[in-house]
Amino acid sequence: MKISDKTSVDMPIKNLISIIVSVAVAVWAYFGLIETQNKHSTQLELYEKDIELNTEFRIKWPRGQAGSLPADQEQFLLIENLFKSVDTLEKNQEMNMTNKVNIEFLTKQLEKALKDIEKLKDANREIKYSNGNGTH
Numbered sequence: 001m002k003i004s005d006k007t008s009v010d011m012p013i014k015n016l017i018s019i020i021v022s023v024a025v026a027v028w029a030y031f032g033l034i035e036t037q038n039k040h041s042t043q044l045e046l047y048e049k050d051i052e053l054n055t056e057f058r059i060k061w062p063r064g065q066a067g068s069l070p071a072d073q074e075q076f077l078l079i080e081n082l083f084k085s086v087d088t089l090e091k092n093q094e095m096n097m098t099n100k101v102n103i104e105f106l107t108k109q110l111e112k113a114l115k116d117i118e119k120l121k122d123a124n125r126e127i128k129y130s131n132g133n134g135t136h
Contacts, residue, residue: 060066068076 057066
């Protein structure tokens with residue numbers, strides 16, 4: 001059998017149409033599969049990029065290298081203000097403790113001074129009575 005450009009093939013039109021339709025369906029299915037594959041490939045690339053960014057964020061965020069949220073900034077300012085207030089209160093408390101020690105010391109000194117004054121008054125009365133100036 002020799003095949004050339006002049007070789008004729010007898011085929012019913014029904015078979016020719018079915019071959020053409022089959023080829024068209026096969027081409028349509030092939031391009032549909034390629035389109036789906038491209039869509040999935042693109043989606044995977046996007047997911048990989050998101051995963052890389054998420055991994056980077058997950059590593060850098062606890063270290064403080066990824067910045068901070070505005071709410072965190074506000075909290076940091078409030079905490080700093082609270083630390084300043086606590087420092088001021090601690091200084092006042094230390095000063096008050098020193099004042100308490102001084103007040104206790106002065107109270108003891110005053111009690112001693114009052115006792116000494118009473119002794120001097122008693123001694124003065126004794127002197128008056130012993131010199132004969134007293135009225136007995």
